[in-house]
Amino acid sequence: MTTAPAHRQPWRLGPRGQWWFDIALATALVTPAALTPLTDPGWTGLVISLAQLVPLYWRRHHPVAVFAVVALASAAQAALIDTPMWSQVAFPLAVYSVARYASAAWGLAAVGVGLCGAVVAAIRWVLGFGGNLEPDPVIAYVVTIATIVVTAWALGALARTRRAYVDALVERGERIEREAAQQVALAASDERARIAREMHDVVAHGLSTIVVQADGARYAARRDPAVAADTLATISATGREALQEMRRMLGLLRTGDSADLLPQPGLADLAGLVVGTSVDATLPDPATSVPDGIGLTAYRIVQEALTNVRKHAGPDVRVRVDVTVDDEVTVLVEDDGRGAAAPDDGHGLGLLGMRERVTAHGGDLEAGPRPGGGFRVRARLPR
Structure with a gap:
């Protein structure tokens, strides 16, 4: 069974929509079969019809099992009833479901069974309608039934391939989106780490000097105010130098240009x-x-x-x-x-x-x- 992608396209039915569609389809096919006892196949035909049509309720989730039941019921029809019935529409639907929801190998096996069944059904119908077993009517029936079976298989295989292709595109788009988001996050993290390193290298030394000089000036001011004044001048010069280096560093991080920077705009x-x-x-x-x-x-x-x-x-x-x-x-x-x-x-x-x-x-x-x-x-x- 094919799983739906994380982001479902608006033109696709969701799980609930698929469930209701399968119920509506199977019910629409089963309802006419209730009239089978009024026809030549009688109650035997009704049992076979129900065996062919009722499994279609589960065709999406259990395509191989449904096909096996429908194929066995169709074989029973060929053995017990020599005329076509409405319920035979279940066979191409079962073939489609296998090709659509199961693997490619199961799809080929289903179409092979269908082609063999086309030959058996053609012979059975020619004899049932009272005709002679001649090549022309047999070939006509075989070609008609085989065309229906092959068409159902081809449509199912095409839908499965297309679904896989769309899912691959969606998965690839989601992967690219995740990778792009990761790259953005990593780039932002690298930029912040780089700024932090540069800020530490540029500012830490200047601030350390300022702290040491300020402590010295506080003690020197009591004994020699002139020393304190010189120390404050050193603090001022160190602060200006650190500020200039920080501005230059930030400019390099943003522009990569080592030219002198103008004052920051406001x-x-x-x-x-x-x-x-x-x-x-x-x-x-x-x-x-x-x-x-x-x-x-x-x-x-x-x-x-x-x-x-x-x-x-x-x-x-x-x-x-x-x-x-x-x-x-x-x-x-x-x-x-x-x-x-x-x-x-x-x-x-x-x-x-x-x-x-x-x-x-x-x-x-x-x-x-x-x-x-x-x-x-x-x-x-x-x-």
Whole structure:
């Protein structure tokens, strides 16, 4: 029996739908067989008809066993009844079920039994209808029955092959999705570990020096204030050097460029991002004071959101940028384009990078399609 993939396609029946379909099909075939006692086969024909049709209720879950019962009942019909009956429709359905839900070997065995049965049935029917056992009528019956059997087997084998192919594609897609997610997680983890190592190497030495110098200045201030002043100057220089090295290191991690870095951007630099006739911007006063980290985060959110608009929103897009500063800094960037956003790449960029930046400051980020089309990014950063 073929198992369903993890993500069922909408055009496939689920387990409950398959169950109801099998019941409806078997019931529709069994119902006309109730009239068999009124025909020439009589009550013997009714028993044989039920033996052929009733197993179809279980054809999906036990295809080989169902085919064996139907084949034996069909052999009993050939031995006891010399005319065709309605219930013989069960045989091609049983062949189809074996080819569809069992292995290819069982499918070939079923079609082989069906071809042999075609010869027996043809001879039995020719004699039953009072005809002479001549080649022409026998061949006609054999070809007709064999065509039905082979067609049922071919349809079942084709459906089984197609199902296996689709399941393989679905499994491959899920595997690729899992691998991509793992790669993103590993890349993000490697980036964080790298930043942690670099931060330790750059900052730890400077902070250790500052602590030692501060302890020395505290004791020296009692005896010689001049020594304390020199020590404080050393602390200041060491702190500036450590800060400069940290900024340079972070710049290398982000860009790989060893050139001297400009000061980190903030709210005052937003105007340079929104230059363009298709951007409707509402920005705070450049002189507005917010913590450097908050200003940098707001700048990066606007920068990344506008980058996503240029890459994915399509042509002739109108963009609205609204940055307000009150008890908190709110950032809104929305467009009326196709509504696609850049995927996370695991290196602090894209939506993942924006969300991590906002979360680090105790804020929250909302990103997704907006009503009426387009994409919206909204961030809240407590001051």
